Amino acid sequence: MKKINLLFLFLVCTLIIFLHAPSAFSGFATLSWDPPVTDADGTPVSDLAGYKIYYGTSSSNYSQNIDVGNVTTYTINNLTEGMTYYFAATAYDAARNESTESNEVSKTIQLSLQYSLSVEKAGTGSGTVTSYPAGIICGSACSGTYDDGTSISLTASPAANSIFAGWSTGCSGTGTCTVTMDAAKTITATFTLKTYAITASAEAGGSISPSGSVPVNYGASKTFSITPDAGYHVMDVKVDGMSRGTLSTFTFTTITANHAIQATFATNTPSQDIIIDNGEPSTSSTGTWSISSGLNPYGTNSLFSRNGGTYTWTFTPSQTGTYEVSMWWTYRPTRSSSVPIDIESSWGTARIYVNQIDELKGSTWNIFGNYYFEAGKSYKVTIIAQGASTTCADTVRFRFISSTTPPEAYIDSINPRLAEPGQTIEFRGHGEDSDGYVEAYQWESSIDGPLSDSQAFTAALSAGTHEISLQVQDNEGVWSQPVMEVLVVGTPPTEVIIDNHDKATSQTGTWSVSGSTNPYGADSLWSRDGTAFTWHFNPPQSGNYELSMWWTFWKSRSTNIPVDIEYSGGTKRAYINQQQNTGKWNVLGTYYFEVGVNYRITVISQPRPTSTCADAVRFLYVR
Numbered sequence: 001m002k003k004i005n006l007l008f009l010f011l012v013c014t015l016i017i018f019l020h021a022p023s024a025f026s027g028f029a030t031l032s033w034d035p036p037v038t039d040a041d042g043t044p045v046s047d048l049a050g051y052k053i054y055y056g057t058s059s060s061n062y063s064q065n066i067d068v069g070n071v072t073t074y075t076i077n078n079l080t081e082g083m084t085y086y087f088a089a090t091a092y093d094a095a096r097n098e099s100t101e102s103n104e105v106s107k108t109i110q111l112s113l114q115y116s117l118s119v120e121k122a123g124t125g126s127g128t129v130t131s132y133p134a135g136i137i138c139g140s141a142c143s144g145t146y147d148d149g150t151s152i153s154l155t156a157s158p159a160a161n162s163i164f165a166g167w168s169t170g171c172s173g174t175g176t177c178t179v180t181m182d183a184a185k186t187i188t189a190t191f192t193l194k195t196y197a198i199t200a201s202a203e204a205g206g207s208i209s210p211s212g213s214v215p216v217n218y219g220a221s222k223t224f225s226i227t228p229d230a231g232y233h234v235m236d237v238k239v240d241g242m243s244r245g246t247l248s249t250f251t252f253t254t255i256t257a258n259h260a261i262q263a264t265f266a267t268n269t270p271s272q273d274i275i276i277d278n279g280e281p282s283t284s285s286t287g288t289w290s291i292s293s294g295l296n297p298y299g300t301n302s303l304f305s306r307n308g309g310t311y312t313w314t315f316t317p318s319q320t321g322t323y324e325v326s327m328w329w330t331y332r333p334t335r336s337s338s339v340p341i342d343i344e345s346s347w348g349t350a351r352i353y354v355n356q357i358d359e360l361k362g363s364t365w366n367i368f369g370n371y372y373f374e375a376g377k378s379y380k381v382t383i384i385a386q387g388a389s390t391t392c393a394d395t396v397r398f399r400f401i402s403s404t405t406p407p408e409a410y411i412d413s414i415n416p417r418l419a420e421p422g423q424t425i426e427f428r429g430h431g432e433d434s435d436g437y438v439e440a441y442q443w444e445s446s447i448d449g450p451l452s453d454s455q456a457f458t459a460a461l462s463a464g465t466h467e468i469s470l471q472v473q474d475n476e477g478v479w480s481q482p483v484m485e486v487l488v489v490g491t492p493p494t495e496v497i498i499d500n501h502d503k504a505t506s507q508t509g510t511w512s513v514s515g516s517t518n519p520y521g522a523d524s525l526w527s528r529d530g531t532a533f534t535w536h537f538n539p540p541q542s543g544n545y546e547l548s549m550w551w552t553f554w555k556s557r558s559t560n561i562p563v564d565i566e567y568s569g570g571t572k573r574a575y576i577n578q579q580q581n582t583g584k585w586n587v588l589g590t591y592y593f594e595v596g597v598n599y600r601i602t603v604i605s606q607p608r609p610t611s612t613c614a615d616a617v618r619f620l621y622v623r
């Protein structure tokens with residue numbers, strides 16, 4: 001029997017760590033050896049058939065063997081980490097004669113190196129961190145164990161309400177975090193809650209709470225309260241520039257963007273129209289007023305009368321300001337086409353005429369324009385029944401427009417004062433407003449109608465005696481009382497009569513239509529206790545004028561009434577006895593008046609129980 005010589009065994013490879021295989025049998029050893037050249041007897045090996053490897057965990061005491069066949073290198077797998085293995089090999093021939101054992105080699109199978117990777121989350125927000133290779137879904141699994149040398153990519157995904165603010169302790173920036181596992185590592189991902197700003201503001205007259213730049217979290221809700229100051233109410237709330245009306249609160253829900261909210265306020269005004277229906281306590285009448293069969297009255301019914309009966313609505317506003325005055329009446333085919341209505345206001349008494357036989361004006365609000373009234377004072381609206389036709393008295397409405405002070409109009413110059421027909425005339429005026437500014441002008445002629453909406457203009461007017469009026473409008477839309485001047489085009493009149501309802505009159509206190517006979521024109525007025533009635537005279541040309549006055553009789557008329565007469569030389573006080581010379585012109589003297597100057601003739605009413613009449617004045621040009 002020939003025996004194969006000794007082998008010489010090499011350990012060519014040590015431990016290799018398999019990825020993802022943290023198994024207790026993950027080690028292996030690769031052995032190689034030189035083939036024997038001679039048999040034991042020194043003859044060349046001729047029938048080498050294979051090798052066996054013996055190994056175990058104690059030297060020279062091999063617990064296992066493997067017939068590896070006729071190879072010169074072999075890898076033994078599944079060696080336990082942490083153990084030291086001892087190896088030897090034998091060769092055998094075709095007859096299964098086995099050689100003696102080779103030299104012994106040994107190898108300690110090292111423990112595989114693994115490290116833990118922990119993810120920590122910080123910040124006000126939330127999100128998820130995931131790893132590649134898998135292992136971490138943080139969320140729930142915020143750490144993993146990885147083999148030494150493994151490259152791990154971490155990806156941060158913020159929740160909808162958050163933004164990813166970045167990595168710290170081991171990574172930086174906001175991109176993918178790549179770590180190589182060469183030690184235990186902790187990576188911090190910071191998520192920040194998304195926040196937005198709601199800009200809340202309130203204009204004068206109230207507040208909004210909270211206000212300023214209000215921070216809110218993503219998806220949250222935020223409620224704002226809008227509170228007007230005393231005397232104010234919410235005018236409008238704009239949310240992101242869009243009007244939402246008169247809100248007291250507004251809530252932003254599921255906030256995912258910046259917003260703005262803005263509140264505006266307005267001063268409180270009487271919330272309702274002041275409506276005075278016929279028959280209410282603040283009405284009074286003279287003559288006989290009966291219930292009308294006119295359809296669609298305001299309230300339960302309307303009244304009618306004839307032949308000079310008067311019906312009065314007394315308005316006592318609780319707030320000073322401009323009011324739109326309108327009237328409701330019922331239609332009947334018997335109604336009068338020209339019914340006088342006197343409207344008292346801070347500006348005096350204005351007489352207007354309405355057509356009650358116009359069916360379209362029945363059972364609706366007929367607007368008479370805006371007038372200024374002072375709180376606490378009483379103002380009368382009086383309708384005067386006409387002749388044999390019927391006049392309806394139903395309801396007057398006062399609609400608050402503005403508490404601002406109306407502007408005042410001034411006619412500065414009309415040049416020339418005495419113009420030829422076709423001649424260009426220059427007009428100049430201005431307005432003043434104590435709590436704002438003047439924005440619009442309206443010039444009118446009593447003959448030619450509207451003239452201009454400019455502060456100054458030139459025009460040629462028709463022949464005749466024009467009453468030129470100017471009204472100005474302030475920035476609140478409130479019109480002034482009209483001011484009036486007389487302009488003569490062509491031959492100046494030699495007689496100027498100013499009756500008690502003409503525009504060129506003004507008054508203090510209450511002057512009521514008198515029931516007396518023989519008035520000049522439609523009627524005369526009466527009053528008492530120190531009120532004043534003034535006729536305004538704009539002479540058509542300079543010169544001497546004979547001044548006369550007309551008054552009516554009443555048994556209570558005063559016998560000693562002062563009349564102040566303004567003329568170019570100053571003011572003269574005359575006294576008249578209204579018990580005498582009634583129903584005719586009474587000359588009060590001749591005075592010089594200059595064109596372009598506004599002169600006043602004023603009577604002052606005398607104390608109770610007497611009464612004082614104001615009717616008409618006449619100026620006769622003498623020379």
Ligand SMILES: [Ca+2]
Nearest residue numbers: 278298299301
């Ligand atoms: Ca009524």
Ligand SMILES: [Ca+2]
Nearest residue numbers: 404405436474
């Ligand atoms: Ca004003």
Ligand SMILES: [Ca+2]
Nearest residue numbers: 500520521523
């Ligand atoms: Ca009169």
